Amino acid sequence: MFVMRFTERAYFNYTEEDVKNSPGGAHRVTFSNSHFDPAVAADQYNYYLDEWQYCEEIGFDGMMLNEHHSTPTSLGAAMNLEAAILARITKKPKIVLMGNPLPIHENPLRLAEELAEIDCISRGRLVSGFVRGGGTESWATNTNPVYNRERFEEAHDLVIKTWTTPGPFRWEGKHYHFRHVNPFQVPLQKPHPPVWIPGTGSAETAAWCAEHHYPYFYLGIVPYTFGYMQDIYRDAARMHGYEAGPQNFGYMLPIHVQDTDEKAKVEGRGFLEALVGVGRVPMPREYSFPPGYNRATRDMWADDEREAKVRETRASDPFRTGPVTDETFQGMIDDNRMVIGSPDTVIRKVREVLEQVRPGILAVWTNDGSISHEATMRCLQLMDQEVLPAIREIGDELELPGPFDIDP
Template sequence: VAHNAPPHYNRERFEEAHDFIIKAWTTPGPFRWEGKHYHYRYVNPWARPLQQPHPPIWIPSTVSVETVQWTARHRYPLVLLATKLEPTKEAFQLYHDTAAAEGYTSGTQNVAYLFKVHVDETEELAEQAGRKYLSGVSNPFLAGNEGAINPAIMNLPGHTSRSSRRLAATAFGPAGRFGTNRRPYEDQVGDYTIISGTPKTVLPKIRHVLEYLRPGSIFFWDGDGAMTHEDQMRSLRLMGEEVIPAVREMGKSLELFSPFEVDPGTGKPLTSEAGATSPVAEPANA
């Protein structure tokens, strides 16, 4: 709508934009681009990436069936963003099934997950800070604090297919990510979409997520909503001192390998002699 482009062309525009960027990264100019949606008479990318054939590409998604399948066909890592565990697992399986149909075996290196994790010094502080995910400046991507969003605008006809809307309903609720439902804190804690506590109580929950989804990379979404600077700094300190080292060991024991630890040619884990490192979770502010 904002770009005066019919929403039912979103998928085509995205895929053509991807192809154009790849060409600009990998093909010496000048060249001409005449696509269905984009037209550039003169393209001369004189500052091409040093990394060959091009920098790594990771695709974030909120359980769009078409995006999951497209990502698998291109062998890009898929990152699901704060979705419930069951539809996330279903989307990961769809990726693996699509990969098999494309003639290759995907693994933990192909799937990643972002979820809300806050660590604090006491359970009381953790709950106080965790509830702040649902307050403060409204954020359409922050469950429980979406603000006043018209679902008719956010879900225009053509934006998503029926299969994607079905999966989104299980991932975010009957009205989807941008619907009118407001999930309370207790519900999000109950289904692991918010994990908040001391390191002692947080680590078993993180392990449950890792065992259930088996992602090769994870990202912690912290410091959002109405959290203060002090809330964030306490969590970051405990993340670095206790949580991330423990999660690294979990990754080793569960054999969860990131794309940086797997040979892209064979799909097998790199040996320590070849320079592989341990899986690690990084805190991420969204």
């Protein structure tokens, strides 16, 4: 099993009233950058880089980065810049980008060049994830959401051809037109760096991943929806002549460990602010789903009953919605939506999750939101001493090969 570490790298120097008083009352898109203090962010960026370096000492297989725009919930607005730094200051872990939002790029050739440089600097440690990007990214970059999926697929095809076909050549697509394609830099890995695709529950994305033999990495932290995506992927894989196994699936799990269960619950509550920011003020729905972002037509993989269940689960998901009570927080812990506790508790509950979802890729989401740097470092120390070795043993026992053990 491939085990990597993840965090959103949140900025938290603002208040709930700041959010409520922002245009639209939102923590994304319209939340003013007047609330950004560069001096505070300078400390936070360096704390996060220190944590990543320590993750190499611990022995994580990979370091997972993502990218968001116009929001304090993620300081990673230029993920490839962070990846380039990690490519130089670390030596062993894979640098897993989950991922570059392709539809917002007007020049995918520049993206292909950046990723090729990262792969060369890291001496072939890049895993290049691509995403459609949330609706908020369309607002932040003035990109027409109607063409989101079309641009995603065309930009993907152009980047892959750029990496694998000697130039110069011409590209004339629907959304991208280049008379001269010939970036000089190409990746060290051949034919190109591994491509993994994250998603939150789109049947079409899961089937597209299976068609391309790309691992599908689930970000939703809802086992039911992940099972639905796995079924779709497996069916699509059979149509393309192969059987999908654990190496084709990834799962992200918030895990925060402290010396005692009580301490872990106090610190781990900061997770709840990770996606929705300080105060957990609900964001206008049209920010996340601008008109046209979701297709009006249905594809062959859609299932009315299951998709209704997915929508219902999302709508009531306390991880992504408004204020959370002590009771709902405990319920999320009891349901293993978040694994929080002492080393013994965490190891036992991680086993339960792995037995249920059986991923070949596990992203350990160790900290986020208002969880402090000090609490994060203690969490990572305990991961090193007790939890990570146990996770590896469980992965071996359950026979969960990763994508570097068996080719997806």
